[in-house]
Amino acid sequence: MKCPHCTVSIHAAWSAKSVVYQTTTTPFAYRSMMCPECSKWVIELMDSNKGGVWALVEPRAAGRGPVPPEVPGAIAADYLEACNVLPLSPKASAALSRRCLQSMLRARGYTAKDLAKEVDLLLAETDASKAIPVSLRTVVDGIRNFGNFSAHPITDLTSLQVIDVEPEEAEWCLEVLEECFDHFYVRPIQAAKRKAALDAKLAGAGKPISKG
Ligand SMILES: [Zn+2]
Incomplete structure:
Protein backbone atom coordinates (compact mmCIF):
# COMPACT_ATOMS: atom_id res chain seq x y z
CA MET A 1 0.00 0.00 0.00
CA ARG A 64 -1.51 12.82 -3.71
CA GLY A 65 2.13 13.76 -3.59
CA PRO A 66 3.54 17.20 -2.97
CA VAL A 67 2.71 20.10 -5.32
CA PRO A 68 5.79 20.92 -7.40
CA PRO A 69 7.46 24.13 -6.17
CA GLU A 70 7.17 25.65 -9.68
CA VAL A 71 3.36 25.92 -9.32
CA PRO A 72 2.14 29.40 -8.24
CA GLY A 73 0.79 29.67 -4.69
CA ALA A 74 -2.84 30.51 -5.51
CA ILE A 75 -3.15 27.58 -7.92
CA ALA A 76 -1.47 25.19 -5.46
CA ALA A 77 -3.81 26.35 -2.68
CA ASP A 78 -6.96 25.59 -4.73
CA TYR A 79 -5.58 22.19 -5.65
CA LEU A 80 -4.68 21.26 -2.06
CA GLU A 81 -8.11 22.32 -0.84
CA ALA A 82 -9.72 20.24 -3.60
CA CYS A 83 -7.67 17.22 -2.36
CA ASN A 84 -8.59 17.80 1.26
CA VAL A 85 -12.34 18.08 0.76
CA LEU A 86 -12.56 15.15 -1.66
CA PRO A 87 -13.58 12.50 0.92
CA LEU A 88 -16.18 14.83 2.47
CA SER A 89 -17.64 16.40 -0.65
CA PRO A 90 -16.69 15.30 -4.16
CA LYS A 91 -18.92 18.11 -5.49
CA ALA A 92 -17.03 20.82 -3.62
CA SER A 93 -13.73 19.23 -4.62
CA ALA A 94 -14.70 19.19 -8.29
CA ALA A 95 -15.84 22.83 -8.10
CA LEU A 96 -12.43 23.89 -6.73
CA SER A 97 -10.64 21.79 -9.35
CA ARG A 98 -12.64 23.30 -12.19
CA ARG A 99 -11.84 26.82 -11.00
CA CYS A 100 -8.17 25.90 -10.69
CA LEU A 101 -8.13 24.39 -14.19
CA GLN A 102 -9.84 27.46 -15.66
CA SER A 103 -7.26 29.82 -14.05
CA MET A 104 -4.41 27.83 -15.55
CA LEU A 105 -5.95 27.64 -19.02
CA ARG A 106 -6.77 31.35 -19.12
CA ALA A 107 -3.29 32.30 -17.96
CA ARG A 108 -2.05 30.43 -21.04
CA GLY A 109 -4.42 32.22 -23.39
CA TYR A 110 -7.02 29.45 -23.72
CA THR A 111 -9.97 31.76 -23.14
CA ALA A 112 -13.45 30.95 -24.40
CA LYS A 113 -17.09 31.20 -23.35
CA ASP A 114 -16.91 28.37 -20.85
CA LEU A 115 -14.52 25.82 -19.43
CA ALA A 116 -15.49 22.96 -21.76
CA LYS A 117 -14.65 25.18 -24.76
CA GLU A 118 -11.38 26.26 -23.14
CA VAL A 119 -10.46 22.61 -22.77
CA ASP A 120 -11.25 22.17 -26.48
CA LEU A 121 -8.85 25.03 -27.29
CA LEU A 122 -6.10 23.33 -25.30
CA LEU A 123 -6.64 20.05 -27.18
CA ALA A 124 -6.62 21.91 -30.50
CA GLU A 125 -3.23 23.56 -29.78
CA THR A 126 -1.26 23.68 -33.03
CA ASP A 127 1.88 25.46 -31.80
CA ALA A 128 4.51 22.72 -31.74
CA SER A 129 6.40 24.40 -28.91
CA LYS A 130 3.28 24.03 -26.72
CA ALA A 131 2.61 20.43 -27.79
CA ILE A 132 0.43 18.62 -25.30
CA PRO A 133 2.00 15.45 -23.86
CA VAL A 134 0.02 12.22 -24.27
CA SER A 135 -0.52 11.89 -20.52
CA LEU A 136 -2.25 15.29 -20.37
CA ARG A 137 -4.26 14.67 -23.52
CA THR A 138 -5.51 11.37 -22.07
CA VAL A 139 -6.78 12.82 -18.78
CA VAL A 140 -8.27 15.92 -20.40
CA ASP A 141 -10.03 13.78 -22.98
CA GLY A 142 -11.33 11.66 -20.12
CA ILE A 143 -12.87 14.63 -18.33
CA ARG A 144 -14.85 15.54 -21.44
CA ASN A 145 -16.59 12.19 -21.24
CA PHE A 146 -18.16 12.96 -17.88
CA GLY A 147 -21.62 14.21 -18.78
CA ASN A 148 -21.81 16.82 -16.05
CA PHE A 149 -18.56 18.40 -17.08
CA SER A 150 -19.83 19.47 -20.48
CA ALA A 151 -23.47 19.88 -19.46
CA HIS A 152 -22.74 22.73 -17.06
CA PRO A 153 -20.98 25.70 -18.60
CA ILE A 154 -18.29 26.91 -16.20
CA THR A 155 -18.12 30.63 -16.93
CA ASP A 156 -16.84 33.58 -14.90
CA LEU A 157 -20.17 33.73 -13.09
CA THR A 158 -20.42 30.04 -12.31
CA SER A 159 -16.80 29.08 -11.74
CA LEU A 160 -17.27 27.93 -8.13
CA GLN A 161 -20.78 26.61 -8.58
CA VAL A 162 -21.35 23.30 -6.87
CA ILE A 163 -22.99 20.93 -9.31
CA ASP A 164 -23.55 17.19 -9.27
CA VAL A 165 -20.56 15.11 -10.17
CA GLU A 166 -20.45 11.61 -11.48
CA PRO A 167 -18.53 8.95 -9.55
CA GLU A 168 -14.78 9.33 -10.19
CA GLU A 169 -15.25 12.76 -11.78
CA ALA A 170 -13.86 14.70 -8.83
CA GLU A 171 -10.80 12.48 -8.58
CA TRP A 172 -10.30 12.66 -12.32
CA CYS A 173 -10.32 16.48 -12.10
CA LEU A 174 -7.38 16.26 -9.68
CA GLU A 175 -5.48 14.11 -12.15
CA VAL A 176 -6.07 16.71 -14.85
CA LEU A 177 -4.64 19.39 -12.55
CA GLU A 178 -1.57 17.28 -11.77
CA GLU A 179 -0.85 16.77 -15.47
CA CYS A 180 -1.39 20.51 -16.10
CA PHE A 181 1.12 21.38 -13.35
CA ASP A 182 3.70 19.30 -15.13
CA HIS A 183 2.93 20.69 -18.59
CA PHE A 184 2.42 24.38 -17.76
CA TYR A 185 4.94 24.93 -14.96
CA VAL A 186 7.40 22.13 -14.22
CA ARG A 187 8.61 21.22 -17.72
CA PRO A 188 9.03 24.78 -19.08
CA ILE A 189 10.96 25.88 -15.98
CA GLN A 190 13.17 22.80 -16.05
CA ALA A 191 13.83 23.30 -19.78
CA ALA A 192 14.75 26.96 -19.17
CA LYS A 193 17.16 25.91 -16.40
CA ARG A 194 18.82 23.32 -18.63
CA LYS A 195 19.20 25.92 -21.39
CA ALA A 196 20.70 28.46 -18.97
CA ALA A 197 23.17 25.85 -17.75
CA LEU A 198 24.12 24.97 -21.32
CA ASP A 199 24.54 28.65 -22.23
CA ALA A 200 26.77 29.20 -19.20
CA LYS A 201 28.88 26.25 -20.29
CA LEU A 202 29.12 27.53 -23.89
CA ALA A 203 29.94 31.05 -22.71
CA GLY A 204 32.64 29.60 -20.46
CA ALA A 205 34.13 27.87 -23.50
CA GLY A 206 33.91 31.11 -25.54
CA LYS A 207 31.20 29.74 -27.88
CA PRO A 208 27.94 31.40 -28.98
CA ILE A 209 24.87 30.63 -26.85
CA SER A 210 22.34 27.96 -27.89
CA LYS A 211 19.29 28.76 -29.99
CA GLY A 212 15.67 28.70 -28.88
ZN1 LIG B 1 4.41 7.94 5.20
Whole structure:
Protein backbone atom coordinates (compact mmCIF):
# COMPACT_ATOMS: atom_id res chain seq x y z
CA MET A 1 0.00 0.00 0.00
CA LYS A 2 0.95 3.64 -0.37
CA CYS A 3 1.24 5.73 2.77
CA PRO A 4 -1.60 8.29 2.59
CA HIS A 5 0.68 10.91 4.16
CA CYS A 6 3.90 10.66 2.20
CA THR A 7 2.70 8.48 -0.76
CA VAL A 8 5.73 6.15 -0.43
CA SER A 9 4.96 2.44 -0.98
CA ILE A 10 5.12 0.65 2.37
CA HIS A 11 4.34 -2.76 3.81
CA ALA A 12 0.92 -2.63 5.49
CA ALA A 13 1.58 -3.75 9.06
CA TRP A 14 -1.77 -3.01 10.65
CA SER A 15 -2.54 -3.48 14.27
CA ALA A 16 -6.31 -4.11 14.50
CA LYS A 17 -8.68 -3.62 17.41
CA SER A 18 -12.41 -3.89 17.69
CA VAL A 19 -14.73 -2.07 19.98
CA VAL A 20 -18.05 -3.62 20.97
CA TYR A 21 -20.69 -1.45 22.57
CA GLN A 22 -23.02 -3.09 25.07
CA THR A 23 -26.06 -1.86 23.21
CA THR A 24 -25.09 -3.28 19.83
CA THR A 25 -23.92 -6.62 18.59
CA THR A 26 -22.02 -5.29 15.62
CA PRO A 27 -18.58 -4.08 16.54
CA PHE A 28 -16.69 -1.11 15.31
CA ALA A 29 -13.17 -2.01 14.38
CA TYR A 30 -10.21 0.18 13.83
CA ARG A 31 -6.71 -0.50 12.70
CA SER A 32 -3.65 1.63 12.88
CA MET A 33 -0.01 1.67 11.97
CA MET A 34 2.87 4.07 11.87
CA CYS A 35 4.39 4.71 8.47
CA PRO A 36 8.04 3.55 8.57
CA GLU A 37 8.95 6.29 6.06
CA CYS A 38 7.38 9.43 7.50
CA SER A 39 6.57 8.19 11.06
CA LYS A 40 3.00 9.48 10.85
CA TRP A 41 0.01 7.48 12.07
CA VAL A 42 -2.48 6.00 9.65
CA ILE A 43 -5.83 5.03 11.16
CA GLU A 44 -8.76 3.32 9.47
CA LEU A 45 -12.20 2.62 10.85
CA MET A 46 -14.69 -0.05 9.89
CA ASP A 47 -18.32 0.33 10.69
CA SER A 48 -19.95 -2.99 9.89
CA ASN A 49 -23.30 -1.19 9.65
CA LYS A 50 -21.96 0.64 6.63
CA GLY A 51 -20.97 -2.28 4.48
CA GLY A 52 -17.81 -3.31 6.29
CA VAL A 53 -15.23 -1.39 4.30
CA TRP A 54 -12.22 0.24 5.87
CA ALA A 55 -12.42 4.02 5.74
CA LEU A 56 -9.47 6.29 6.24
CA VAL A 57 -9.90 8.57 9.25
CA GLU A 58 -6.33 9.76 9.81
CA PRO A 59 -5.25 11.43 7.63
CA ARG A 60 -8.70 12.51 6.39
CA ALA A 61 -7.62 12.41 2.76
CA ALA A 62 -4.86 10.43 1.11
CA GLY A 63 -2.00 12.60 0.01
CA ARG A 64 -1.51 12.82 -3.71
CA GLY A 65 2.13 13.76 -3.59
CA PRO A 66 3.54 17.20 -2.97
CA VAL A 67 2.71 20.10 -5.32
CA PRO A 68 5.79 20.92 -7.40
CA PRO A 69 7.46 24.13 -6.17
CA GLU A 70 7.17 25.65 -9.68
CA VAL A 71 3.36 25.92 -9.32
CA PRO A 72 2.14 29.40 -8.24
CA GLY A 73 0.79 29.67 -4.69
CA ALA A 74 -2.84 30.51 -5.51
CA ILE A 75 -3.15 27.58 -7.92
CA ALA A 76 -1.47 25.19 -5.46
CA ALA A 77 -3.81 26.35 -2.68
CA ASP A 78 -6.96 25.59 -4.73
CA TYR A 79 -5.58 22.19 -5.65
CA LEU A 80 -4.68 21.26 -2.06
CA GLU A 81 -8.11 22.32 -0.84
CA ALA A 82 -9.72 20.24 -3.60
CA CYS A 83 -7.67 17.22 -2.36
CA ASN A 84 -8.59 17.80 1.26
CA VAL A 85 -12.34 18.08 0.76
CA LEU A 86 -12.56 15.15 -1.66
CA PRO A 87 -13.58 12.50 0.92
CA LEU A 88 -16.18 14.83 2.47
CA SER A 89 -17.64 16.40 -0.65
CA PRO A 90 -16.69 15.30 -4.16
CA LYS A 91 -18.92 18.11 -5.49
CA ALA A 92 -17.03 20.82 -3.62
CA SER A 93 -13.73 19.23 -4.62
CA ALA A 94 -14.70 19.19 -8.29
CA ALA A 95 -15.84 22.83 -8.10
CA LEU A 96 -12.43 23.89 -6.73
CA SER A 97 -10.64 21.79 -9.35
CA ARG A 98 -12.64 23.30 -12.19
CA ARG A 99 -11.84 26.82 -11.00
CA CYS A 100 -8.17 25.90 -10.69
CA LEU A 101 -8.13 24.39 -14.19
CA GLN A 102 -9.84 27.46 -15.66
CA SER A 103 -7.26 29.82 -14.05
CA MET A 104 -4.41 27.83 -15.55
CA LEU A 105 -5.95 27.64 -19.02
CA ARG A 106 -6.77 31.35 -19.12
CA ALA A 107 -3.29 32.30 -17.96
CA ARG A 108 -2.05 30.43 -21.04
CA GLY A 109 -4.42 32.22 -23.39
CA TYR A 110 -7.02 29.45 -23.72
CA THR A 111 -9.97 31.76 -23.14
CA ALA A 112 -13.45 30.95 -24.40
CA LYS A 113 -17.09 31.20 -23.35
CA ASP A 114 -16.91 28.37 -20.85
CA LEU A 115 -14.52 25.82 -19.43
CA ALA A 116 -15.49 22.96 -21.76
CA LYS A 117 -14.65 25.18 -24.76
CA GLU A 118 -11.38 26.26 -23.14
CA VAL A 119 -10.46 22.61 -22.77
CA ASP A 120 -11.25 22.17 -26.48
CA LEU A 121 -8.85 25.03 -27.29
CA LEU A 122 -6.10 23.33 -25.30
CA LEU A 123 -6.64 20.05 -27.18
CA ALA A 124 -6.62 21.91 -30.50
CA GLU A 125 -3.23 23.56 -29.78
CA THR A 126 -1.26 23.68 -33.03
CA ASP A 127 1.88 25.46 -31.80
CA ALA A 128 4.51 22.72 -31.74
CA SER A 129 6.40 24.40 -28.91
CA LYS A 130 3.28 24.03 -26.72
CA ALA A 131 2.61 20.43 -27.79
CA ILE A 132 0.43 18.62 -25.30
CA PRO A 133 2.00 15.45 -23.86
CA VAL A 134 0.02 12.22 -24.27
CA SER A 135 -0.52 11.89 -20.52
CA LEU A 136 -2.25 15.29 -20.37
CA ARG A 137 -4.26 14.67 -23.52
CA THR A 138 -5.51 11.37 -22.07
CA VAL A 139 -6.78 12.82 -18.78
CA VAL A 140 -8.27 15.92 -20.40
CA ASP A 141 -10.03 13.78 -22.98
CA GLY A 142 -11.33 11.66 -20.12
CA ILE A 143 -12.87 14.63 -18.33
CA ARG A 144 -14.85 15.54 -21.44
CA ASN A 145 -16.59 12.19 -21.24
CA PHE A 146 -18.16 12.96 -17.88
CA GLY A 147 -21.62 14.21 -18.78
CA ASN A 148 -21.81 16.82 -16.05
CA PHE A 149 -18.56 18.40 -17.08
CA SER A 150 -19.83 19.47 -20.48
CA ALA A 151 -23.47 19.88 -19.46
CA HIS A 152 -22.74 22.73 -17.06
CA PRO A 153 -20.98 25.70 -18.60
CA ILE A 154 -18.29 26.91 -16.20
CA THR A 155 -18.12 30.63 -16.93
CA ASP A 156 -16.84 33.58 -14.90
CA LEU A 157 -20.17 33.73 -13.09
CA THR A 158 -20.42 30.04 -12.31
CA SER A 159 -16.80 29.08 -11.74
CA LEU A 160 -17.27 27.93 -8.13
CA GLN A 161 -20.78 26.61 -8.58
CA VAL A 162 -21.35 23.30 -6.87
CA ILE A 163 -22.99 20.93 -9.31
CA ASP A 164 -23.55 17.19 -9.27
CA VAL A 165 -20.56 15.11 -10.17
CA GLU A 166 -20.45 11.61 -11.48
CA PRO A 167 -18.53 8.95 -9.55
CA GLU A 168 -14.78 9.33 -10.19
CA GLU A 169 -15.25 12.76 -11.78
CA ALA A 170 -13.86 14.70 -8.83
CA GLU A 171 -10.80 12.48 -8.58
CA TRP A 172 -10.30 12.66 -12.32
CA CYS A 173 -10.32 16.48 -12.10
CA LEU A 174 -7.38 16.26 -9.68
CA GLU A 175 -5.48 14.11 -12.15
CA VAL A 176 -6.07 16.71 -14.85
CA LEU A 177 -4.64 19.39 -12.55
CA GLU A 178 -1.57 17.28 -11.77
CA GLU A 179 -0.85 16.77 -15.47
CA CYS A 180 -1.39 20.51 -16.10
CA PHE A 181 1.12 21.38 -13.35
CA ASP A 182 3.70 19.30 -15.13
CA HIS A 183 2.93 20.69 -18.59
CA PHE A 184 2.42 24.38 -17.76
CA TYR A 185 4.94 24.93 -14.96
CA VAL A 186 7.40 22.13 -14.22
CA ARG A 187 8.61 21.22 -17.72
CA PRO A 188 9.03 24.78 -19.08
CA ILE A 189 10.96 25.88 -15.98
CA GLN A 190 13.17 22.80 -16.05
CA ALA A 191 13.83 23.30 -19.78
CA ALA A 192 14.75 26.96 -19.17
CA LYS A 193 17.16 25.91 -16.40
CA ARG A 194 18.82 23.32 -18.63
CA LYS A 195 19.20 25.92 -21.39
CA ALA A 196 20.70 28.46 -18.97
CA ALA A 197 23.17 25.85 -17.75
CA LEU A 198 24.12 24.97 -21.32
CA ASP A 199 24.54 28.65 -22.23
CA ALA A 200 26.77 29.20 -19.20
CA LYS A 201 28.88 26.25 -20.29
CA LEU A 202 29.12 27.53 -23.89
CA ALA A 203 29.94 31.05 -22.71
CA GLY A 204 32.64 29.60 -20.46
CA ALA A 205 34.13 27.87 -23.50
CA GLY A 206 33.91 31.11 -25.54
CA LYS A 207 31.20 29.74 -27.88
CA PRO A 208 27.94 31.40 -28.98
CA ILE A 209 24.87 30.63 -26.85
CA SER A 210 22.34 27.96 -27.89
CA LYS A 211 19.29 28.76 -29.99
CA GLY A 212 15.67 28.70 -28.88
ZN1 LIG B 1 4.41 7.94 5.20
